[in-house]
Amino acid sequence: MLRTELANQGAAPKIARPVPLRESVFEALLELILTGHLKPGQHLAESELAGLLGVSRQPIREALQLLSGEGWVDLHPGHGAFVHAPTVEEADQLLAVRTLLETESAKLAARHSTPDGVQRLRALCARGLAAVDADDVDMSVAINSELHAAITELSGNKVLAELASLVSRRVRWYHTPVARKRGRDSWSEHTELVDAIAAADEDRAADIMRKHTEHTRDSYLEQRQAEPVESAPEPTRRRRPRSPK
Structure with a gap:
């Protein structure tokens, strides 16, 4: 009762x-x-x-x-x-998909931008630059992921947001090794991107995001070629003991 x-x-x-x-x-x-x-x-x-x-x-x-x-x-x-040691092909394919998804996200974010949304993006950019100045790579990468997620959210496309979230963690994994190398250049690109979104310039926002994600992709692939990852050993075959006659 x-x-x-x-x-x-x-x-x-x-x-x-x-x-x-x-x-x-x-x-x-x-x-x-x-x-x-x-x-x-x-x-x-x-x-x-x-x-x-x-x-x-x-x-x-x-x-x-x-x-x-x-x-x-x-x-x-x-x-x-x-x-897991991802192959170059595996990383290249995922980062290529990421470019497609986030380019569309940036275009739609510019179309549906709001003052509050833009303010949030600018605050994230400021935090990201502060992390770079402090040489805090982990924080910079985490804020980078948060910024890209915020742009996808601002796009207003829920299906696109779901698809982008499926690859976001692995993108963060690939971004971490090159974050220090990308440094302030990455956040300067972010600032230009936010300016385009604030101006509701869809084509410019899409173009900046495409080039931005391609820069990360190229940096990762260049580093992989210079520092190949050793694969785990292959499992050994064990012989079954003979049964006594």
Whole structure:
């Protein structure tokens, strides 16, 4: 009786359940991968990760399975887990898709720009430049992701926003290695982009975003060619022991 009355009155909010430990470990490990603290091709020893995060090996093992399912980690029987080392082709294809999505986002953001939206973008640019001046690469990359997400949100196209969000984390992963190299140039491009959005200049906003994302793409590919990532070892084939006659 009481439950029915409270439910009808909307007076009984659902109690939030705690996040499973494996998901918290998943997010912690993914953040280490995105920021480059765990590098492509690096071996992931369960015992070391457990000690680092202060948990048992079981949630580490479960989190590695989740990361493997999303392509962040490669599991090699007989060798263990390794941070996924993306091929040049894999990175090139994703960054090319990113250019298509974000170019359209910038065009629509200019079409639907609002004073509040532009003010938010300018504030993010100021924070990004401050992070560059402080040589805080992790913060600069995080704010970069936030700025691009804000532009996509300003576009008003929900489907486009959903598609862009699917690649945003991996784009952040590819951007981190070249963020210091791009430095202030990247944020100068951001400032020009925001100016075009504020002026409702759709074509200019789209052109600036296309060139901006292509600069990041080219920088990443150039660095990969100069510093090739070593792939994880191939699993060894184990012979089955002969049964006694």
